[in-house]
Amino acid sequence: MFIDTTPSLGIAARLCGVSHEYGRAPNNLVVLDEVDLEIQAGKLTLLMGPSGSGKTTLLTILGLLRRPTRGRVEVGGRDLSNCSESDWTAVRRREVGFIFQNSNLLTALTAQENVQVVLDLQGQTQHAAASGAMGLLERVGLADRADHLPSELSGGQQQRVAIARALASPGSLVLADEPTASLDSRSAKTVMELLRSLADQDGRAVVVVTHDVRLKPMADDVVRIEDGRIVSREGGL
Numbered sequence: 001m002f003i004d005t006t007p008s009l010g011i012a013a014r015l016c017g018v019s020h021e022y023g024r025a026p027n028n029l030v031v032l033d034e035v036d037l038e039i040q041a042g043k044l045t046l047l048m049g050p051s052g053s054g055k056t057t058l059l060t061i062l063g064l065l066r067r068p069t070r071g072r073v074e075v076g077g078r079d080l081s082n083c084s085e086s087d088w089t090a091v092r093r094r095e096v097g098f099i100f101q102n103s104n105l106l107t108a109l110t111a112q113e114n115v116q117v118v119l120d121l122q123g124q125t126q127h128a129a130a131s132g133a134m135g136l137l138e139r140v141g142l143a144d145r146a147d148h149l150p151s152e153l154s155g156g157q158q159q160r161v162a163i164a165r166a167l168a169s170p171g172s173l174v175l176a177d178e179p180t181a182s183l184d185s186r187s188a189k190t191v192m193e194l195l196r197s198l199a200d201q202d203g204r205a206v207v208v209v210t211h212d213v214r215l216k217p218m219a220d221d222v223v224r225i226e227d228g229r230i231v232s233r234e235g236g237l
């Protein structure tokens with residue numbers, strides 16, 4: 001197992017002996033093979049590896065969007081192996097924020113409303129949610145675009161709204177699948193700096209799947225996966 005020995009805020013998520021197969025024998029495809037991984041709070045972890053090596057599958061298992069075929073998944077200190085579907089979903093809603101390659105914003109809502117709905121769902125009053133959303137848009141540098149629809153924002157700006165949404169959720173785990181893939185290098189840097197700040201300022205565990213080696217210097221940990229197995233884990237900074 002790859003265990004980080006540097007001081008940290010604790011373990012936000014842990015996979016033990018996680019394997020995953022798609023399909024059924026004899027046409028089953030083993031995509032993850034006995035993966036052990038600890039994700040630290042307050043750190044930015046990059047997950048790198050060739051196309052088809054299992055990165056997205058691993059991220060969706062960590063983010064409780066998919067149950068593995070075998071193995072233990074712990075999020076927020078809780079072993080979820082024997083949990084019901086509804087517990088699994090409840091922990092996901094509470095603990096996990098996702099950022100996808102194409103930001104997955106709600107197209108009919110403005111930037112501010114996209115962030116506000118997350119605060120609404122937590123039971124905040126409309127006034128508190130609206131001003132909270134505005135504050136988060138300020139943090140990602142988009143206060144002046146609050147009333148724009150996603151279609152009226154650039155790709156980099158849409159990703160920054162997606163990050164503001166992740167900030168609005170209370171979760172300890174922020175997972176991003178190739179968040180900079182469709183961005184120019186300047187926007188990619190802004191997005192990565194914001195993700196870095198989620199780890200540094202907010203103490204969240206941030207896991208980013210990427211092919212972009214330019215991001216390595218911004219990471220605390222770089223985990224490399226090949227053919228469904230973790231082959232190395234090294235410090236990036």
Ligand SMILES: Nc1ncnc2c1ncn2[C@@H]1O[C@H](COP(=O)(O)OP(=O)(O)OP(=O)(O)O)[C@@H](O)[C@H]1O
Nearest residue numbers: 022023029031049050051052053054055056057058
């Ligand atoms: N729903 C599915 N059903 C069957 N096979 C799948 C499914 N999703 C992914 N796979 C296969 O599992 C393997 C790993 O896929 P995964 O999406 O995890 O790779 P990845 O490392 O994220 O690749 P990329 O860098 O191209 O996004 C691939 O061979 C893929 O074809």
Ligand SMILES: [Mg+2]
Nearest residue numbers: 055056057177
């Ligand atoms: Mg992928």
